[in-house]
Amino acid sequence: MKKIYTKITAFIVIAILICACNAVKRVPEGKLLLTKNEITVNDKVIKDENVFNQLYQKPNSTLLGYRLRLNLYNLANLNPDSTYRAKFINNPEKFKRKSKWLSEKQVNRLGKSFWYHGIHDFLRRTGEPPIIIDKERADKSVLRLKYYYFNNGFFNVRAAYTIDTLKLKKAKIKYTITSGNAFFLDSLRATIATPVLDSLYQINKFNTFIKSGNQYKTEDFDNEKNRITTNFRNNGVYNFQPNYVTFDIDTIKKVNQANITLMIANYSYQDGDSTKTAPFKIYKISDVNIYTDYSPSLNTLNIKDSTTYKNFNLYSQEKLKYKPKAITNAIFITKGGLYADNKTVLTTRYLNNLKIFNYPSIQYEVDKRDTTTQSLIAKVYLTPRKKYSFGTTLDVTHSNIQDFGIGLSVSETIRNVFNGAETLEIAARGNIGSSKDLANPKNNFFNVSEYGLDLKLNIPRIFMPFNTDKIIAKSMIPSTLITVGFAKQRNIGLDKENFTGALSYNWTPKINHTARFDLFNTQFVRNLNPTNYFNVYGSSYNALNEISKAYNTNTSYYNNAIDKDLLIEQGTRGFTNDVLSGNAAFLKPLEAADFESVKSIEERRLRLTENDFILATSFTFSKTTKKDLTDNNFYLFKTKIESAGTILSAFAKTTNQKKNVNGNYEIFNLEYSEYVKTEFDYIKHWDLSKEKILAFRSFFGIAIPFGNSNYIPFSRSYFSGGSNDNRAWQPYGLGPGSSGALDDFNEANMKIAISGEFRFKLLGNLKGAIFADAGNIWNVLDNVVDEKSTFTSISDLKDMALGTGFGIRYDLSFFVIRFDLGFKTYNPANETNKRWFREYNFSNSVLNFGINYPF
Known part of the structure; x- marks a missing residue:
């Protein structure tokens, strides 16, 4: 109890120190702390974030209206060395007294200690210096505001600012904008000097960003430049660049309207000391040369082996180590075809996806053999990666089964294993752990273990006995993955042996679309200690x-x-x-x-x-609008359908196999599972600016047994709760339905989950979140008859649990460490009139630890 009071007292003292801190402590005399920006457009105060982003100076950040980072900075001693020097170095008597119970060396080190230096460095780094009003920056802000409105069609915009002093050393800046009337596009016409370019433009001009009646926006003109350039360069115009596209905007004798003339001049080039012009040309590819073992460190190529395959020329400085087809399948630049940027990009992506070369280099040069100078030689330079590479991984883990675990995995990767650009990975893994909840008669610390072996063969094409190019074009970058695995557990539950195997086909139908077809995915689970x-x-x-x-x-x-x-x-x-x-x-x-x-x-x-045998076929499709890791305004949709046992049952019926005493078919003296399963997963993120993000996720999954089964195997069933699900419940601790999680590992064959999370910045890389998770699992169309656990009608949606809470996350750039505290807000396991907020307290809360965001 004494320790608790001490912590409470310390917390109160710290809070008082922070709250009592003077916000203008570091503001020099004659200067003003910026507390607010106010923008008025046409006599109306606005809150448009796009407009505020034009300002060069913004007030110090706040947390719930309090300038926490500014006050932390104000607590810091900006010159701790002088403080230490004044206290000890410039005070010999005090230095001498301190040295009597600390050595002289230790006293000298006090200047770099946490108390004198470290804590102040932390406060300075974590805090935020005061934002001092700078008139030069305010002038620049006015210019940027004018540019912003001008670029959005307000050609007669006026802007100014005033500084309003609020209190001692505090002020706000009021920006006043008079936009005037917006200009709209009227007539559109194009003047293109090169006839072939004019023809290309006319064919695709319906995709233009510049349309009559639209409000003028500079962004549309930039997009149109890029659209025209992309169109031309994908149709053979090798020398074309965006700067060749110009626009004449005529507003004379127009009332808030502008006539637009798009102009593209001829090709301009340097000939000696003079500049000449000529019509643009359409270039074709005369040769495609592939250098399979190029080394950037060598100035020359010493070719010793070469071959020609389907109009591709392959060269090697040693003996050619690749089957020509394996390389040429990845090349979309073809002899006799037009030059095209998109083919260059697609070739680069495919070659990089082979994972046997470093990032490829593709260069073009004018073919001097062509007197019309309208031919290009494409040169593809490939630098092989090492054929063999060895890797190790060491993990320290904690889970609902193991209190503490150490895992080690070693892998060997062999590239171009069959000379067809295939990649073979052999990985062995082992794990030892400690669990106080599992059987441990000898009281050993490490009382659980697991080891396994996995083989993965990646083939950079669809591996089938017939040609699939008409179904899955090579532009979709198809690949085949063959996997085989074995794992064995000791002192973990029932002690299992797990054998797995799969034949999977992967491809990308479009950019940001992925598809996967598992022709078969088999799993055999053998319980060693039932x-x-x-x-x-x-x-x-x-x-x-x-x-x-x-x-x-x-x-x-x-x-x-x-x-x-x-x-x-x-x-x-x-x-x-x-x-x-x-x-x-x-x-x-x-x-x-x-x-x-x-x-x-x-x-x-x-x-x-009982032992399980599953032979499944599945198809998975996903689509996302996410551009990169920094994109916080996107959606992701993923769906999967899986069928297990259907092929085995069809074979058994065709061959008149006999059923066992339970009325089911067997394979290897084991009843196999038969079911159909489907899932839908949707994630949406909204970027609210200022590092505020709203994230949403919804999931629905159902697995229906039939034929040879009346239930779903444990490994294919659903559970609820945990750090990536409903965070107010432990994993497997929620449901099914309103049953109250009576079993140790509660699972079912239908799941609904909906989550929302508001994420925001706290201090530096420290982030915060407020979340709500809803959902549950149910049994449906299987052998469970308990009414509380089954889903029979829409009214059973009242058994969806709700958990709410908050979390903190630390962003390490390459991953995020996450802690979430969830509270049971609505618990369907309780009596109907006792479901809301009855367990909304710390004693019934759940602390979750996770790596990266939950969705």
């Missing part, structure tokens, strides 16, 4: 044990005559068999509800302990 079930799933054991105490008469089933707890495995299995068979003598007649409970416990045990 008798450990009730040690792992404690809630199932507790429920069964509680029922047994009311009925059991067999003394060999329990540990002692006092506790009468069921022994694992002898007691749990024996009592379950007695109940389900109905042949045993009990203390009292067995009630129907208890019989159903035991039956349900046994069904779940059988489902989670």
Whole structure:
């Protein structure tokens, strides 16, 4: 209790220090602290962020209206060295007294200590110096405001500013803008000197950004320049640049209207000391030369091997190590075709995607053999990466299974393994961990382990016995991925062996679109220790044990005559068999509800302990508008459909295979899973400026068993809760429905999740967030009959849980460290009139740790 009071007192003292800090402490005499910018346009105060972004000076940042960073900066000692010197160096007596209980060397080091130097460096870096009003910057701001409105069609704009003093050393700047009337585009015409360019322009002019009736915007004219340039350069006009496009804007004798003339002159070039002009030419490709082992460090190429394949010339300074088709498949520049920028970009992307070369270089030169000088030689320079590369990764982990874990993985990558630009990766991984929740009879610290081996073969084309170019063109950069994996766990749940294999096809139908087709994705899960079930799933054991105490008469089933707890495995299995068979003598007649409970416990045990075989086919498609990592205004849509067991069932029926006693087909003496599964995931981000972002995510997934199955395998089911889901609940701790998460690992075959998050800047790289997560999981169309766990109608949406909370994140540029604190706002597991805010407190909150943002 004493420690708590000390912390509270310290917190209050710090808060008082910060709040009592003088905001103008660092403002020099005669200067003013900028507290606010106010912009008035045509006598109306505006809040348009685009307009405010034109200003050179903005007030100090605030957190909930308080200038936290400014006050932190004001707390810092800007010259800590002089403070230390005045206290000790310039005071020999004090230095001598201090040296009696600290050594002289230690006293000398005090100047660089945290108290004298470090804390002030931290406050200075974290804080923000006061923004002093600078009239020169205000003048520049006025010019930028005028340019902004001029570029948006207000040609007669006027702007000025005044400085209003508010208090001692504080002031605001008021910008006044009179925009005048906007100008609109009237007639449009084009004057193009080169006839072939005029023809190209006329064919595509319907895509123009400059249209009659539109308000004038400089941005539209810049976009039109780039559109015309892209069109020309993708149709053979090699020498064309945006600066050849000019516009004449005529506003004479017009009332707020402008006539536009687009002008493109002839090609201008230097011939000796004089400048000449000539019509632009359409260039064709006369040769495509590929240098497969180019080295930038060498000035000359010493070609020793070469070949020609489908009009491509391949050269090598050593023996050619690649099948020609593997390289030429990635080249979209063709002999006899027109020069095109987009083909150059596409070729560069494809070659880079092969992952066997460094970033390629593509150059063009005029073919001197052509007397018309309308031919280009394309030269593709490829620098191979090392054939073999070795990598290691060391991870320290924490999860809901392991309190502490250490993982090590080693990998070997072999490039161009079959001389067809294929990449083979062999990876071995191992993990040891500590868990106080799992069986540990010898009390070892590292009591759980896992190891595995994975092989991945990437083929840079669709690997099929027939040609697929008409279905998936090579411009979509297709590839084939073949994977095989094995993993084994010890002392983790039921101890599993996991065998996986997949044949996947990947391609990009358009820019920012991706598609993946898994022809087959197979998984075989073998439980090595199924008798450990009730040690792992404690809630199932507790429920069964509680029922047994009311009925059991067999003394060999329990540990002692006092506790009468069921022994694992002898007691749990024996009592379950007695109940389900109905042949045993009990203390009292067995009630129907208890019989159903035991039956349900046994069904779940059988489902989670039996071995699983899954042979699935799936298709995944995603689309995003995200341009790069810094883009905070985008959406992402992803959908997947998966079918498992259908091929096996079709084969079994065709070949008249016999069903087992359960009425199901088997493969390798094992009932395989059969289901159809579909998912929809949508993410949207809105950039609200000033590093404020609103993020939204919605997810819906459902897996329906049929034919050979009446439930979904655990590995393909859904769970709710955790750092990337509903953050007010632990992983697997929410649902299904309103059942109250009675099992240890709660899962179901349908899921709905909706999340919203408002992100903002706190201090420097420290970010904050306020979030709300809604959703749940349900059982539907499977063998679960519990009404609380199943979804039967739209009214069951009332069982969607709601968690709200806040988080802090630290941005390290390459990844984000995240802490989120979630509170149970609406808990469907409670009684109907006790669902809202009954657990909205710190004792029932959940602290989540994550890497990067949740969505």
